[in-house]
Amino acid sequence: MTFSSDIKGEELESVKSQLDAEYEAIKNKKLSLDMSRGKPAAEQLDLSNGILTLPIHNYINCEGIDVRNYGILDGIKECKHLFSQLLNIKESNIIIGGNSSLNIIYDSIARYYIFGKLGSTPWCRLDKVKFLCPVPGYDRHFAICEEFGIDMINIPMKADGPDMDMIEELVKNDASIKGIFCVPLYSNPTGTCYSDQVVERLAGMETAAEDFTIFWDNAYGIHHIYEEEKLANIFDVCAKYGTEDRVLYFFSTSKMTFPGSGVAFIASGDKAIAEIRKRFSIQTIGYNKINQMRTYCFFKTPEGVREHMKALGKLLREKFDIVLDKLNSEFGNSDLLTWDHPKGGYFISVYTLPGCAKETVRLAKECGLILTDAGSAYPYHNDPEDRNIRIAPSYPTNEDLKKAMEVFCICVKLAAVNKIAKEN
Amino acid sequence: MTFSSDIKGEELESVKSQLDAEYEAIKNKKLSLDMSRGKPAAEQLDLSNGILTLPIHNYINCEGIDVRNYGILDGIKECKHLFSQLLNIKESNIIIGGNSSLNIIYDSIARYYIFGKLGSTPWCRLDKVKFLCPVPGYDRHFAICEEFGIDMINIPMKADGPDMDMIEELVKNDASIKGIFCVPLYSNPTGTCYSDQVVERLAGMETAAEDFTIFWDNAYGIHHIYEEEKLANIFDVCAKYGTEDRVLYFFSTSKMTFPGSGVAFIASGDKAIAEIRKRFSIQTIGYNKINQMRTYCFFKTPEGVREHMKALGKLLREKFDIVLDKLNSEFGNSDLLTWDHPKGGYFISVYTLPGCAKETVRLAKECGLILTDAGSAYPYHNDPEDRNIRIAPSYPTNEDLKKAMEVFCICVKLAAVNKIAKEN
Numbered sequence: 107m108t109f110s111s112d113i114k115g116e117e118l119e120s121v122k123s124q125l126d127a128e129y130e131a132i133k134n135k136k137l138s139l140d141m142s143r144g145k146p147a148a149e150q151l152d153l154s155n156g157i158l159t160l161p162i163h164n165y166i167n168c169e170g171i172d173v174r175n176y177g178i179l180d181g182i183k184e185c186k187h188l189f190s191q192l193l194n195i196k197e198s199n200i201i202i203g204g205n206s207s208l209n210i211i212y213d214s215i216a217r218y219y220i221f222g223k224l225g226s227t228p229w230c231r232l233d234k235v236k237f238l239c240p241v242p243g244y245d246r247h248f249a250i251c252e253e254f255g256i257d258m259i260n261i262p263m264k265a266d267g268p269d270m271d272m273i274e275e276l277v278k279n280d281a282s283i284k285g286i287f288c289v290p291l292y293s294n295p296t297g298t299c300y301s302d303q304v305v306e307r308l309a310g311m312e313t314a315a316e317d318f319t320i321f322w323d324n325a326y327g328i329h330h331i332y333e334e335e336k337l338a339n340i341f342d343v344c345a346k347y348g349t350e351d352r353v354l355y356f357f358s359t360s361k362m363t364f365p366g367s368g369v370a371f372i373a374s375g376d377k378a379i380a381e382i383r384k385r386f387s388i389q390t391i392g393y394n395k396i397n398q399m400r401t402y403c404f405f406k407t408p409e410g411v412r413e414h415m416k417a418l419g420k421l422l423r424e425k426f427d428i429v430l431d432k433l434n435s436e437f438g439n440s441d442l443l444t445w446d447h448p449k450g451g452y453f454i455s456v457y458t459l460p461g462c463a464k465e466t467v468r469l470a471k472e473c474g475l476i477l478t479d480a481g482s483a484y485p486y487h488n489d490p491e492d493r494n495i496r497i498a499p500s501y502p503t504n505e506d507l508k509k510a511m512e513v514f515c516i517c518v519k520l521a522a523v524n525k526i527a528k529e530n
Numbered sequence: 531m532t533f534s535s536d537i538k539g540e541e542l543e544s545v546k547s548q549l550d551a552e553y554e555a556i557k558n559k560k561l562s563l564d565m566s567r568g569k570p571a572a573e574q575l576d577l578s579n580g581i582l583t584l585p586i587h588n589y590i591n592c593e594g595i596d597v598r599n600y601g602i603l604d605g606i607k608e609c610k611h612l613f614s615q616l617l618n619i620k621e622s623n624i625i626i627g628g629n630s631s632l633n634i635i636y637d638s639i640a641r642y643y644i645f646g647k648l649g650s651t652p653w654c655r656l657d658k659v660k661f662l663c664p665v666p667g668y669d670r671h672f673a674i675c676e677e678f679g680i681d682m683i684n685i686p687m688k689a690d691g692p693d694m695d696m697i698e699e700l701v702k703n704d705a706s707i708k709g710i711f712c713v714p715l716y717s718n719p720t721g722t723c724y725s726d727q728v729v730e731r732l733a734g735m736e737t738a739a740e741d742f743t744i745f746w747d748n749a750y751g752i753h754h755i756y757e758e759e760k761l762a763n764i765f766d767v768c769a770k771y772g773t774e775d776r777v778l779y780f781f782s783t784s785k786m787t788f789p790g791s792g793v794a795f796i797a798s799g800d801k802a803i804a805e806i807r808k809r810f811s812i813q814t815i816g817y818n819k820i821n822q823m824r825t826y827c828f829f830k831t832p833e834g835v836r837e838h839m840k841a842l843g844k845l846l847r848e849k850f851d852i853v854l855d856k857l858n859s860e861f862g863n864s865d866l867l868t869w870d871h872p873k874g875g876y877f878i879s880v881y882t883l884p885g886c887a888k889e890t891v892r893l894a895k896e897c898g899l900i901l902t903d904a905g906s907a908y909p910y911h912n913d914p915e916d917r918n919i920r921i922a923p924s925y926p927t928n929e930d931l932k933k934a935m936e937v938f939c940i941c942v943k944l945a946a947v948n949k950i951a952k953e954n
Contacts, residue, residue, distance in 0.1 A: 143600065151598045158598075158820070159585035174575045174582075176567065176789040204628050209814040216640055220654065220678070230644065230654040246815070253812045254644070365600040367820040388677045390633040391670070396582070396791040397821065 110440045111459055111522065114530055122527055125520045129473065132513055137474035139510040144294070144452040145501040146365060150421050153414065154363040157404050162396065173395040179387055181371065185398040189371055192408040193327060193357065194339050199350075200373045201383055204393050207358035207370040211321060212250050214354055214372065217385055218284070218317065219254055224351065224377055226317035229254075229284060238276065238286040240268035242455055242483030242494045244294040247287040247323070251485070258485035259283070263296055267304035274311045281314035285321055291337045292326035295455040295483050295496035297448020305338040310347045322355045326451040328411065329361060331419045331426055333449045341375075350375025359401055361452065362415065369401045419450070425499040425507055429454050432511040442522045454497040455483070462521040463492045469517040475510050534864045535883055535946065538954055546951055549944045553897065556937055561898035563934040568718070568876040569925040570789060574845050577838065578787040581828050586820065597819040603811055605795065609822040613795055616832040617751060617781065618763050623774075624797045625807055628817050631782035631794040635745060636674050638778055638796065641809055642708070642741065643678055648775065648801055650741035653678075653708060662700065662710040664692035666879055666907030666918045668718040671711040671747070675909070682909035683707070687720055691728035698735045705738035709745055715761045716750035719879040719907050719920035721872020729762040734771045746779045750875040752835065753785060755843045755850055757873045765799075774799025783825055785876065786839065793825045843874070849923040849931055853878050856935040866946045878921040879907070886945040887916045893941040899934050 109121055165174050167182045180186075181202025190197040203210045219235075222228040229235045236257040239248060243263075251258050259276065261268045267290070277283050288308070290300040300308075308320055322340055344350040351374060359368030372382065405411045430447070433456070437443040445456040458466055463480035470477050478496040481487040497514070499507055533545055589598050591606045604610075605626025614621040627634045643659075646652040653659045660681040663672060667687075675682050683700065685692045691714070701707050712732070714724040724732075732744055746764055768774045775798060783792030796806065829835045854871070857880070861867040869880040882890055887904035894901050902920040905911040921938070923931055 145600050148596065151596070158589060159587070161583035161585065163583070165582060172572065172575070174788040174791065176569050205818040206814045212813045216644060219644060220640060249812050364598040364820060366816040367598065367818045388673050389636045390630045392790040394629040394791045394818065394821065396788060397818065
């Protein structure tokens with residue numbers, strides 16, 4: 107059944123009672139489905155099982171260092187080399203950290219909060235610190251800001267990245283704006299890819315704060331599904347403006363091999379990375395080099411990584427197809443729901459009628475389908491229009507995903523029809 | 531050649547020229563020896579190679595959770611259970627972290643610096659924060675304090691732990707004293723074991739600061755070499771006084787399996803650990819559960835751990851014997867050098883004549899033997915009497931260790947005789 111927001115009168119009544127009946131029928135099925143987080147499915151993880159079963163017989167690395175022992179603060183050379191080649195970042199500007207890029211992001215904010223950046227005032231000594239947050243965005247970035255009492259400013263996401271006119275105006279005039287969170291390729295949750303022009307403007311813009319930092323969380327940098335979008339190399343662009351230290355670049359293998367058991371890194375310009383390396387030398391003796399070695403041995407070359415990502419992308423594509431086909435068949439000719447069309451990443455972002463996202467998620471939960479909380483993709487969980495829902499299709503099996511989408515579409519319609527009925 | 535500090539006249543001249551000649555001879559050997567850090571030797575690491583080669587076929591843990599995926603913030607149950615049994619700490623009060631207890635210690639200080647502890651004022655908002663540092667102590671603890679601008683107060687180490695009279699007096703009257711660093715068993719570098727009475731007084735003492743915290747770094751908690759010293763269970767003792775939240779307890783497998791690639795944990799009282807768990811939930815999605823699984827599968831039971839530690843202790847005992855036998859034969863009847871007699875741990879702490887430690891280390895370095903810098907075991911690298919040197923005998927082979935001790939003893943004597951000659 108397809109209808110639009112101009113439905114009224116008897117047709118509205120009839121659709122509403124039909125949807126109520128369908129919803130009750132689903133409720134009675136006592137389903138238990140989860141599309142809330144970007145968790146890989148077991149079959150995706152299986153592709154990396156070599157890491158679990160391949161023994162490491164040679165624990166002396168290419169530099170002659172025993173990776174079982176203390177030593178090497180910033181990552182084994184083979185691992186740095188692999189990432190350097192894969193992403194075109196200078197090896198000397200990479201520090202391999204622990205298992206989680208989110209943790210490195212948190213630590214990076216803590217570091218500037220406590221000690222400041224390259225001689226600037228520590229953020230804990232300032233009355234006010236603000237960050238720019240392209241929305242919809244990643245809830246865990248926003249949670250870190252909230253934890254540190256950092257004010258968040260919503261920046262609308264456009265087709266090719268965040269609204270750069272607004273950003274340039276803000277950062278030029280307000281020295282308390284210290285950073286921006288960017289997921290530049292297949293952004294979480296919109297799938298947006300930053301255009302060359304956006305990257306150029308971020309690299310070159312004038313900032314009132316000398317310690318303004320771009321948190322470049324390239325979490326999906328090689329996570330192509332439909333087509334391979336190209337992202338400009340931000341360090342190359344920054345080099346033109348001498349702003350390499352403005353960028354903290356994050357990457358991890360969490361969504362390549364095993365979430366939480368992969369390898370993450372941070373990269374930056376010469377000065378900023380030297381400062382981070384120095385502070386790391388107090389914070390730890392070193393990170394897990396054996397896991398670095400396992401990761402390297404599993405992939406070996408950038409080509410090895412890309413082959414692996416192709417196989418992963420193929421599995422994800424089946425999931426994305428199920429979601430997008432269903433959305434298209436249910437709402438292709440209706441204004442009840444619109445959605446983004448990601449070419450990679452992990453999420454599909456949808457937009458209900460205004461004021462219907464929370465209710466849709468609530469209805470879904472009531473009948474056994476867990477979605478990411480509505481509003482999660484906005485600072486303070488506040489979606490001003492209450493429209494956005496993030497669909498994470500990776501975890502369920504294809505069968506469950508089909509069931510989940512069936513439930514989801516009915517909930518979208520029911521929330522919409524209830525709203526329309528109320529307003530009529 | 532044995533002599534004491536009362537040597538003089540012709541005998542002094544003769545000994546000095548003999549030592550000069552011996553030193554020159556060693557210098558010409560162009561040795562390259564290292565006793566600077568507590569690094570395990572390769573043969574120690576070999577005992578844990580099972581972790582490198584044993585495949586993980588069952589990645590579903592005892593709670594039915596796929597350890598390859600996201601989920602479980604505070605550690606897999608089998609790993610928590612293992613440590614809980616091994617060290618008699620309630621499972622619910624343990625959070626398994628990443629690969630490094632030092633990192634968790636650093637993060638714990640950063641956490642209270644930024645956010646405060648259980649409602650108290652964040653340390654970054656205070657004019658002054660001080661820590662008590664039993665000396666000689668662990669250089670990396672002191673480096674963290676220095677990084678955070680925390681004032682360090684030296685507390686003399688006595689035979690059964692730090693000077694408790696001094697500690698009680700200080701913490702009762704000064705609310706800016708926020709913590710103390712303790713390595714309670716086989717302390718780094720003295721090998722001191724805290725007596726039941728010391729533990730009791732730490733647990734029960736009145737502190738002006740409500741957020742006073744004992745950093746209980748039990749790094750060598752099961753690292754017995756000669757005899758098995760017993761350490762009182764600080765949580766049991768604290769329970770009598772209701773001070774469990776005063777203690778942050780740290781432990782890691784770095785010196786059991788592979789340094790930097792092991793598993794570390796933090797434990798505390800109910801309230802303090804709940805607060806840490808909440809903050810961890812913002813800092814990370816989770817730690818490396820596969821490494822936790824590997825560690826568990828390697829040890830399986832507390833008995834498995836203890837058997838492993840016996841084998842490690844046996845290897846270390848050979849090293850300690852070489853050092854202690856040599857010290858005894860060279861300085862047993864002399865006042866030029868005294869030393870502690872550790873029953874476990876990783877270090878032997880020696881004391882030269884006043885004003886001779888730096889010169890001894892310099893002389894050793896000149897002829898190819900790297901020792902830990904003199905003064906390292908004191909805050910700000912300032913050993914007031916310039917007497918303490920930390921010997922770390924674990925890393926060299928037995929052959930090299932013998933050579934290193936030969937060099938070391940000559941350097942101790944040469945530094946002493948030069949000083950005596952100068953003062954005569």
